[in-house]
Amino acid sequence: MAVVVFTANLQRHVEAPRVDAPGATVREVLDRVFADNPRLRGYVVDERGALRKHMSIFVDGQQLVDRERLSDLLGPTSELYVMQALSGG
Amino acid sequence: MLLVSTRKGLFVVEGNQLSRALFVGDNVVLTLVDRRDGAWYAVLDHGHFGVKLHRSDDRGATWTELATPAYPPKPEGFVDKDMWGKEREWATKNIWALEPGLDRDGALWAGTMPGGLFRSEDRGGSWQLIDALWHHPTRVKWNGGGADHAAIHSICVDPRDPRTVAVAVSSGGVWRTRDLGATWQPHTRGMKAGYVPPEQAEWPENQDPHHVVQSPSSPDVWWCQHHMGIWRSTNNLESWEQLEAQPSSFGFPVAVHPRHADTAWFVPAHSDQKRTPVTGEVVVTRTRDGGKTFEILREGLPQRFAYDLVLRHALAIADDGDRLAFGSTTGNLWTTADQGDHWHPVASHLPPIYAVRYA
Numbered sequence: 437m438a439v440v441v442f443t444a445n446l447q448r449h450v451e452a453p454r455v456d457a458p459g460a461t462v463r464e465v466l467d468r469v470f471a472d473n474p475r476l477r478g479y480v481v482d483e484r485g486a487l488r489k490h491m492s493i494f495v496d497g498q499q500l501v502d503r504e505r506l507s508d509l510l511g512p513t514s515e516l517y518v519m520q521a522l523s524g525g
Numbered sequence: 526m527l528l529v530s531t532r533k534g535l536f537v538v539e540g541n542q543l544s545r546a547l548f549v550g551d552n553v554v555l556t557l558v559d560r561r562d563g564a565w566y567a568v569l570d571h572g573h574f575g576v577k578l579h580r581s582d583d584r585g586a587t588w589t590e591l592a593t594p595a596y597p598p599k600p601e602g603f604v605d606k607d608m609w610g611k612e613r614e615w616a617t618k619n620i621w622a623l624e625p626g627l628d629r630d631g632a633l634w635a636g637t638m639p640g641g642l643f644r645s646e647d648r649g650g651s652w653q654l655i656d657a658l659w660h661h662p663t664r665v666k667w668n669g670g671g672a673d674h675a676a677i678h679s680i681c682v683d684p685r686d687p688r689t690v691a692v693a694v695s696s697g698g699v700w701r702t703r704d705l706g707a708t709w710q711p712h713t714r715g716m717k718a719g720y721v722p723p724e725q726a727e728w729p730e731n732q733d734p735h736h737v738v739q740s741p742s743s744p745d746v747w748w749c750q751h752h753m754g755i756w757r758s759t760n761n762l763e764s765w766e767q768l769e770a771q772p773s774s775f776g777f778p779v780a781v782h783p784r785h786a787d788t789a790w791f792v793p794a795h796s797d798q799k800r801t802p803v804t805g806e807v808v809v810t811r812t813r814d815g816g817k818t819f820e821i822l823r824e825g826l827p828q829r830f831a832y833d834l835v836l837r838h839a840l841a842i843a844d845d846g847d848r849l850a851f852g853s854t855t856g857n858l859w860t861t862a863d864q865g866d867h868w869h870p871v872a873s874h875l876p877p878i879y880a881v882r883y884a
Contacts, residue, residue, distance in 0.1 A: 449574060475590065479574040482616040483595035490573040520573040 533876035627687035636677025667697030715765035740786035778840035825868035838880035852878030
């Protein structure tokens with residue numbers, strides 16, 4: 437079971453509480469989270485399922501490698517932090 | 526009432542005064558006021574979190590998030606590269622045009638980056654890509670002008686037949702369907718591009734119309750502020766004729782009078798290289814004779830050290846044909862009640878203004 441934490445900056449637009457979700461990859465875990473919270477999906481990934489350009493995901497402290505397919509593998513107790521990159525103005 | 530879309534919120538002007546600030550802190554790209562049901566629509570570009578569409582059925586008091594137009598998956602093996610040789614993502618980068626589909630209650634058209642036209646039949650609850658335009662053979666040659674991606678920014682639904690719709694693309698020409706999007710024809714004859722080799726200057730897909738409007742009262746008459754200058758068509762897009770205005774024919778927006786097709790307004794800027802008011806003087810140009818002559822309107826506008834740029838959706842005309850408003854990237858907003866003879870500052874410290882619409 438992975439734990440998923442979303443940036444506080446998202447909360448202004450859409451509810452995104454910390455959740456536990458099962459899955460072997462980042463994609464599987466997030467798909468499970470989005471199934472319960474459909475509006476959140478479009479804020480994190482685009483219609484192709486790719487991570488939005490200025491978003492970042494840390495998997496157990498490491499930057500996500502596969503931003504297109506989110507195929508990075510997870511351990512049994514992985515932590516995912518869904519953050520926004522420092523850009524914009 | 527006037528809706529002012531800015532980099533940091535949506536502002537409402539009533540009686541020439543700012544009265545409300547909505548979506549404060551959010552990047553509001555543009556709005557639509559649907560006169561059929563009174564709904565307000567707002568496009569928000571959250572940057573990190575993508576572009577979103579909201580609707581209010583109570584004039585801005587409450588808003589509901591709607592579906593965002595979404596592209597279908599790119600077919601396996603489909604080659605679609607931009608001018609830098611980079612694979613084009615089939616994903617909505619922004620919504621740059623939003624207009625009512627007058628053929629059916631609740632229908633809407635949305636023009637997007639990277640160039641897809643979408644239609645909703647349920648007030649934005651769901652969207653369908655117009656395949657015939659997206660799969661037109663020239664579409665892969667459309668490219669961004671000032672932006673990274675091509676965008677449909679002008680949508681003109683013909684007042685004589687709502688199944689006839691024209692769109693303009695930066696940078697990708699002017700296209701029209703007569704069958705609600707099933708088939709499309711280019712309409713750029715007479716336009717010329719100066720930013721491609723001479724033999725390609727008249728190719729439809731190379732034209733960069735910054736903004737196109739159709740006269741509501743004489744729908745055979747069209748006005749275009751093009752990257753290369755001002756063009757007008759008087760034969761329902763069969764051909765375009767180039768016009769010359771002073772102090773410059775360069776700019777982004779154009780507005781046409783609702784009842785006088787020969788009367789139109791532009792906000793000139795100094796060439797595509799500078800994109801500032803000529804000699805630091807903010808002016809509006811107006812023609813009342815179909816572009817034979819242009820008047821320079823400056824009463825009430827700053828005439829020294831002013832560097833306001835007015836973007837393509839940031840000039841609007843009210844239904845009465847007398848009131849106009851325009852806003853700049855410097856956050857200045859001006860209105861007139863006499864077709865531009867006199868201008869009045871409404872605000873001078875708004876965030877960068879992207880679009881204005883009368884409600």
